[in-house]
Amino acid sequence: MGTSTSAPGLTSGEVAERVARGEVNDVPVRSSRSTREIVRANVLTRFNAIIGTLFVVILVVGPIQDGLFGFIIVANTGIGIVQELRAKRTLDNLAVIGEARPRVRRDGSSRPVANSQLVLGDLVELGSGEKITVDGEVAEAEGLEVDESLLTGEADPVLKHPGDPVLSGSFVVAGNGAFTATRVGAAAYAARLAEEASRFTLVRSELRSGIDTILRYITYLLIPTALGLILSQLYVENQDMAEAVRRMVAGIVPMVPEGLVLLTSVAFAIGVVRLGRRQCLVQELPAIEGLARVDTVCLDKTGTLTEGGMDVERVVPLDGADTAFVRQALGAFGSSEPKPNASLQAVVDAYPAPADWRVAGTAPFSSARKWSGAELVGPDGEQATWLLGAPDVLLPPGDPALEQADALGARGLRVLLLGRTKNPLADPDPGLGLEPQALVVLRQRVRPDAADTLAYFGRQQVAAKVISGDNAVSVGAVAASLGLPRAEDPVDARTLPEPAADPEGLADRVEQHSVFGRVTPQQKRDMVGALQSRGHHVAMTGDGVNDVLALKDADIGVAMGSGSEATRAVAQIVLLDNRFATLPLVVAEGRRVIGNIERVANLFLVKTVYSVLLALAVIICRVPYPFLPRHSTVLSGLTIGIPAFFLALAPNNERARPGFVRRVLRFAVPAGVIAGAAAFAEYLVARADHATGKVADTSATTLTLFLVALWVLAIIARPYTWWRVLLVAAMGAGFGLVLVVPWLKHFFELDLAGWHDPWTGVGIALVAGLLLEISWRFVKLRG
Template identity: 65%
Template sequence: MSTAQGPLAEPRTEPDVRTGLTADQVAERKAAGLTNDVPTRAGRTVGEIVRTNVFTRFNAIVGVLFAIILVIGPIQDGLFGFVILINTGIGIVQELRAKRTLERLAIIGEARPRVRRDGAVAELSPSAVVLDDVIELGPGDKIVVDGVVLAAEGLEVDESLLTGESDPVHKQVGDPVLSGSFVAAGSGAQQATKVGRQAYAAQLAEEASRFTLVDSELRSGINKILKIITYLLVPAAALIIYSQFRTVGADLHDALRGMVAALVPMVPEGLVLLTSIAFAVGVVRLGKRRCLVQELPAMEGLARVDTVCADKTGTLTENGMRLARIVTVDGLDEQSVRAALGALGVADPRPNASLVAVAEWCPSPGWAPTATAPFSSARKWSGASFDGHGDWVLGAPDVLLAEGRPERAEAERIGAEGLRVLLLGRSDRPVDDADAPGTVTPAALVVLEQKVRPEAAGTLRYFAEQDVEVKVISGDNAVSVGAVAASLDLPHARTPVDARELPTEPAALADEVERATVFGRVTPAQKRDMVGALQSRGRSVAMTGDGVNDVLALKDADIGVAMGSGSPATRAVAQIVLLDNSFATLPYVVAEGRRVIGNIERVANLFLTKTVYSVLLAIVIGAVGVPFPFLPRHLTLIGALTIGIPAFFLALAPNTERARTGFVRRVLRLATPSGVIAGAGTVVTYLLVLGDASATPVQQSTAAVVTLYLIALWVLVAVARPFVWWKAVLVAASAAAFAHALFSPFVLGARFWELDPGHLPTMLTALTVAVVGAFLVEVGRFALVRG
């Protein structure tokens, strides 16, 4: 059954289906290059990181301006160039740290197929699989290479990730299976027929663990702003050079210095850098909490989440269960019931958690199975037929029994206590019959208890405080799910909804899903439909889960969150994997997303305010035809103290505000008035002091510097609200540093910055205009917030 692969394929020794490849056969295939060793990397290489941080459009622009200053001097006017070098270095270091963290976590979270070799079964990494390997398949297993089925016991494969079809495909011996699909039910084995780059898994695995800043509203919004700014640079440069030649004279050096001083602050290169750093730091922080972020835009999505859909098992409750008691029916003795349960536990080669718990307390009687039906979340039962001992099924009482049966009512009563109840019954036909389970005669109620995660209650309280609605969507009995949720004080949990009674019409389904909080007996397809229904009402939905039945919903949710101990299929489709399997990690994940996005928007206001006033100054000064009031070092000083240094602190500060859509419109709405006020105030001050013949050009320039700094400082105050002690220290430190630069005769004092505050009339003019400007900034902010 071996299939040739590529030019390297030659006649090879066929593997034994039962024992798999031998060591010699594995070595033969490795020597021929027939391996699945496709490099999957959690991000860019070191060289790519360095190149993408150094060779940017904005570094090129600023680098050219820096080179001009290096040629014409003095070096003090080239300080902005060193700031770019420092910022680029920070970006490289932060991304390298994030790269190392993601590479470690990606290895921990990868799928590990069970491969037969030399008669033994071992879990290997996907890259260790070679052509013709025999791979065991069980519920939830991700298929990592293409192949054909060698053995099948009720094997059902979900290919929805490849085809979009939600119904599992029944597989028989000889049928093909594709990498990227996963086992929905049953068990079996496959032979690898395509490995490496020829299999779908090569692309899927690389995509799942990539560390990249792909398109998002935030990134595309920033890029749109920066593109507009780039187009403004050339005409602004031409206007400034013409103006400086006309007013300053034919001194090329002075004209170029004026041009550099006007253009440098127009380029908000720090905004792009801080966005990357904020994302990278967020990923590293979450990595320390054993949380793997597989796509960086997930950070942005988390910040917008207003609804969390959580599965019960593995999320609110722990995965493991234990057998609490057995309630026999019609006087059947418990020993016979335990024998049947033990036989079912042994008959299923890959039992689910419920059957594992049953088999632990019910030893096998040694019955010989003639047919098996593995558990499927779609049909909600499993079973086996035994030679001489009949046909037995184990599953949901409300599925196997008709309505009105007393055993079903008793199961509902027990389930209302938060316990899980299964029905053991005899079927009137073999379990592999097309019409199975047919008519079921109840034998016993099997009561299992699940332990509620100790952190679940606190997590639900956090989401309630943050105005995030939690909905529990489970395949278990609705009453049982409601009892567990009610014990955690989830609102409306005492009125759970049975999903079998939900309407199928989209609008009616959306109404019902919005109204209720707890849903039971939800099929995998319904979970996906419910996520879509919430999204149709404008909800931003995060879906958490760990089982195969959660995959479709995880894939369609705005953010998919999988448990690390869950099936490989759930980890493959989720944007975020909680490797510690703790629901309590989710609040930290949401909080980190809000912190990152909220702070990026906050510092974007600072950078774009600077861009607006820089463009305004360049245009107005060029049009009026007066000398440009600033040296490049002046704007470097103002930018560093009111934007650059504060922005680094603000970008990493706590922030719990939920992100909203409309980033570009909102930021420009706030930054444009502030920038116009700062630019206009500076121009007014400069034009007023130019008429004072008693002031020197340096003193006139100093007045413009003071006005611009004070208005920009007040913009910083407005952006930094609400104030805490460290923000007050940040603003005070900025003011103290500027005072040192303005008045101090020492190092980095007034002489270095070429400032002279000794002319009282010009200083009074600067202060008066600055106070008016700060007042207008405050009025503008108040009006915009109220509006």
């Protein structure tokens, strides 16, 4: 199946010379944005520019308490920078843990090195599942098959021989070998792609694109409204230019939902830090969001429900084969593979290699053909081909050994067939005429947390599908022991319809069943596509190269940290501690982020809507704007800014749904109109009372708007918990202090005069509150 040569690799002196010449793989692996990019992204924003300009204007006309909004923006921006830097530090540390460490041959011995320490001319060893990180030329090959689909889009693996080129970005699916590095660093074919693939990116997501859409609409509204407000205030306050400027600024500042973008970044960053503490590497930011939207999780049994290791439970000789002879053959077979998979490793552990057997050739395990092979020369000098693989693949239908294998598999055991044939491995079908020798019964180590994790998904209405290359009956037994619904009716994937011939039939079968066995890598991909065609949001977990195609196509790919480098390269989330039980934490974190950002987005946009409405009303009625900037600061801080930070970080288990923008606007627009109308109605009532002055009119209007905005907060905070009730009460108490503490009243220029206007404002706020309740219930009914 291949040829090999043996080479000692570079010497230490040759490596040092190449490092000195700069011939080293020095492409920086970045898991996050640089510090400079983080600072720039948080500081240089459109809304910071608007708020900053208005802050400078207020500093010129004074007083300082009208410029408090500027200090809040500085604090918010600082919080955003600090949180993202924390996330960067977490990700950078985790990326080092999860980084590939290729094995190189130097001074005649094999050793792992950091990817950045590879030099030109290094002899890099390859095994199944390993990612090729630099370009090179094959020097040794034993059945070496390389998947170049990440580069070419072609899914079929390519058989490599000595002298063939290999490119960075590809990975080994079968066999082993070694290659000489011919291009390293920036010169490597996929260097730029590799850097981008490993970077912590703020790529497009429904949440971010929805917020961007909202901000774009606000910008369109803000510019003409602000211009109209400037002109109107200059007209009505023509005797006092400074007062006109202050009231104009007070009208523009609350239109800007500056904290919405900040809280989105902070919520994601804190989510990354929380998951990082659980040894979960989030390679793309929207992966948290995406997993929150998942309604179907496809699980590979091996490495997910079961641990990677296996143990040989027993060997069952067939057709009168000698047990001692079979065990010797298994020992020799195990020694034929330098990088055994989990099944063969169990054989290696159980049966040492006999001294009087010799290996003449090998065919490494391939998930496509379901067997591995070795040409062995026994102690009598006779050479034969031995195959170890799936009984239902190697044996013809109806063979008596199949019934034994199925009976053992039904108990959750993994069963392999060891057979012998005279056909050489190079034959197109070496298994023709195979003589069964023994069934090798392996016991899989079920993860202790798998049952609880599957139960969690069941409670969260997330369908779990176990998709495995193993025998369907065996997989079904393992899944049933863990309590997976419908596991007692497993499907052999060889009976599934072809997606090209019957896509609807395939989708029906995949939707209706929970366990699938004998699934090929291409079928895994087809099954993910079939589920997506029915509108499902699919997550795929796996740890082997046979999972890569499906991981790439799934909405969210989740790889185990101990899995192959190829799976870690294409997955958005890597569970570095290999704990399947971490997955519910990722789902919960995603739901917390998405649900809470939608919740606080309502708060910010209600403020924007009522601010625009108030500005338009002021322009039309040609009256002074009812508030100064300091009043807007109090209103925004107590009804939006402070509570939004608490609400954004609270637990939230509701599954994310599409239609973020539509749902937010459906509540925020009517609620903002109600709040703005209530405030302006009170303002007109107060102005009509000639016994009170401008300060009293503003104070009564501020009271009314605060009560309505607090009612909005009380609606958004539902369902109530003790801390949410306390939060709403604390914000109300905070405003009460501003109204009664003398120095706060003076600082914020708030002074309620008499009883008529304040109580009228309370009455208007109660009516507005009832309208808010009706609006909220209508939105809730519409879903």
